[in-house]
Amino acid sequence: MSTSLLSLFLVVVASFIGSFGAVFLKAGSKNLKSNLKSLFTNYHLAIGGLLFVISSLFFVKAISQPGAELSVLYPMVSMSYLWAMVWSRVFFGEPFTRQKFTGLGLIVLGIAILQLGKSNP
Amino acid sequence: MSRRRKNLLTVLGCTLLGAGAQVLFKLAGTALGPSPNPMAMIVCLPLIAGYVLYGISTILLSFALRNDELSSMYPIISLTYVWVMFLSVWYFHESLNSYKVLGVAVIMGGVAVLGSPGNSDPAKGGSPPS
Numbered sequence: 001m002s003t004s005l006l007s008l009f010l011v012v013v014a015s016f017i018g019s020f021g022a023v024f025l026k027a028g029s030k031n032l033k034s035n036l037k038s039l040f041t042n043y044h045l046a047i048g049g050l051l052f053v054i055s056s057l058f059f060v061k062a063i064s065q066p067g068a069e070l071s072v073l074y075p076m077v078s079m080s081y082l083w084a085m086v087w088s089r090v091f092f093g094e095p096f097t098r099q100k101f102t103g104l105g106l107i108v109l110g111i112a113i114l115q116l117g118k119s120n121p
Numbered sequence: 122m123s124r125r126r127k128n129l130l131t132v133l134g135c136t137l138l139g140a141g142a143q144v145l146f147k148l149a150g151t152a153l154g155p156s157p158n159p160m161a162m163i164v165c166l167p168l169i170a171g172y173v174l175y176g177i178s179t180i181l182l183s184f185a186l187r188n189d190e191l192s193s194m195y196p197i198i199s200l201t202y203v204w205v206m207f208l209s210v211w212y213f214h215e216s217l218n219s220y221k222v223l224g225v226a227v228i229m230g231g232v233a234v235l236g237s238p239g240n241s242d243p244a245k246g247g248s249p250p251s
Binding site: 053119 | 143144146147150153154155157168175176179183187199202205206209210213215216219220221223224225226228229231232233234235236237
């Protein structure tokens with residue numbers, strides 16, 4: 001058994017949804033104070049949390065497939081950095097930089113190398 | 122203990138909690154099978170426990186990252202990949218090979234580059250929205 005294409009696809013979907021969760025956490029973090037009330041009355045954080053839950057359901061589905069390897073699928077969650085770079089520019093005006101492209105290039109390369117390490121079907 | 126040191130230790134703790142959550146998710150996935158029904162998921166203890174750890178880790182992380190420089194935290198956060206790899210091999214008997222080790226190392230390098238100080242640091246505001 002080996003980690004299936006379906007599992008890989010589900011993790012990509014999970015990372016995509018999760019990256020929107022991060023956008024909402026970032027938007028909500030501005031209004032966060034060191035008390036619990038500010039944590040529970042912050043609707044940005046609530047939406048961010050909900051998106052993380054939905055994202056994780058896709059992840060659980062991915063690792064529930066026969067032969068799915070956590071050691072291959074979990075590091076692929078780093079794909080969310082790729083989406084995050086795009087959303088950071090779109091929603092927060094953070095610029096693309098050569099450094100970001102270098103970092104993301106390494107992440108994508110690392111994910112590709114991981115695929116070579118999947119156990120054989 | 123300095124505030125900075127406290128934040129570093131909090132983030133390190135979050136990586137361990139996060140890795141624990143992944144193991145519980147995998148246990149839940151194994152118990153539930155590939156097409157679980159919603160009722161079975163709601164009462165699945167490993168799944169609930171996984172969410173509790175994941176939730177605690179996310180809340181602690183957002184507090185720790187609030188005022189600290191993300192640049193020094195990113196590489197620590199990526200330690201989660203190491204813990205998960207170790208736990209996958211040790212607990213679930215997944216194969217360990219040089220591709221997996223190299224893949225995770227390269228990803229961690231990428232995360233470190235992303236977070237390194239040369240980047241405009243979102244924690245300090247970055248550039249204003251256009």
